[in-house]
Amino acid sequence: MAIIGIIGGTGFGNPDFLENSCTAKLHTPYGAPSCLPVTGQCNGVSMVTIARHGAAHTIAPSRVNYRANIWAMKHLGVTHLIAVTAVGSLREEIAPGHIVFPDQFIDRTACRAATFYEGHEVCHIPMAEPFCPGLRQILADTAAGLGLAHHAAGTVITIEGPRFSTRAESRMFRAWGADIINMSTVPEVVLAREAGICYATAAMSTDYDCWHASEEPVTWELIQKTMDRNTANMRRLLLAALPQIRCGSCNCRNDAASSIL
Ligand SMILES: [Zn+2]
Numbered sequence: 691m692a693i694i695g696i697i698g699g700t701g702f703g704n705p706d707f708l709e710n711s712c713t714a715k716l717h718t719p720y721g722a723p724s725c726l727p728v729t730g731q732c733n734g735v736s737m738v739t740i741a742r743h744g745a746a747h748t749i750a751p752s753r754v755n756y757r758a759n760i761w762a763m764k765h766l767g768v769t770h771l772i773a774v775t776a777v778g779s780l781r782e783e784i785a786p787g788h789i790v791f792p793d794q795f796i797d798r799t800a801c802r803a804a805t806f807y808e809g810h811e812v813c814h815i816p817m818a819e820p821f822c823p824g825l826r827q828i829l830a831d832t833a834a835g836l837g838l839a840h841h842a843a844g845t846v847i848t849i850e851g852p853r854f855s856t857r858a859e860s861r862m863f864r865a866w867g868a869d870i871i872n873m874s875t876v877p878e879v880v881l882a883r884e885a886g887i888c889y890a891t892a893a894m895s896t897d898y899d900c901w902h903a904s905e906e907p908v909t910w911e912l913i914q915k916t917m918d919r920n921t922a923n924m925r926r927l928l929l930a931a932l933p934q935i936r937c938g939s940c941n942c943r944n945d946a947a948s949s950i951l
Contacts, residue, residue, distance in 0.1 A: 692935050693736045695768035695887070696928065697759060699775045699874060705739040707732050707929065714738070714766060720757040720803075724749055727762050735932045738766045742773075742874060751851050751873035757803055760881040770825055770888045770935050773878055774924060776913055777846060777870035778854075778899035780863055787920045788839045789927065790870050790893040791826045792846040793819070796863075797876045800850045804877035806884050812951040813884060820879050822888035824938040829890055832931040838923055844869035846893060848876040854908050860901035871899055886946035892927060894920055 696705075705711060708730030715726060725745040729738050740759050743749045763771060777790065784790060807813035826842070833840040847868035849855065855863070855871065863871060870893055882889035896916040897908045906912065 695763040695771040718758040718761040723758040723762045764885045777872040777893040779895045790841045793843040794845040796847040825890035886943040888942045
């Protein structure tokens, strides 16, 4: 049976849609997760949620304990993980409020623990298809069914932050083929694969970053305003997608098992 995890980002940390919710007090070998995971049910589906930036949104992207968060999800039996994240758009056609389900990432992070295997074991995990194709398909089909403006694929570039990009960087990322930009997908997606958890991202576009000449440069205030306006859509999407998620025929689990030397 599938157990669904949600790691909520900006504007999606509160699990008030859960029935029989309770907090799981646990310790991980990597220290404390961003907050105590909340377990419960939603329309009969077992779920676990963690607010990526902490219950009060006080943890910067570079300081999120990604390993503790993923370890906690695995420990609580999570089979499928949906990561909600705010992103800047690097493409005209991805307007603020649109939802993107990326199929690729580019890693521009610099100082984050990005593997569980630092001891005697070495793990070379395949990453040609970093996001679970089955889970992405369910999310995209659900968004289409609800009539939500969305993009079924795309490349997300994750930067270290906490500063936003310069205009030159933003233009370079466009030239590289990136479609959206954030500060949190890597290493979360990599650790999920190492843990054998199916992982997909539902990315909410909040702004046009700074490449877009006619737009105001991105600010935190702008991001928050757009997220507030669009959180209801993200919630509709997740609640409709949850009951359709089943353990399927993807390779996410096998890749993890066969990559440890
Ligand atoms: Zn999968």
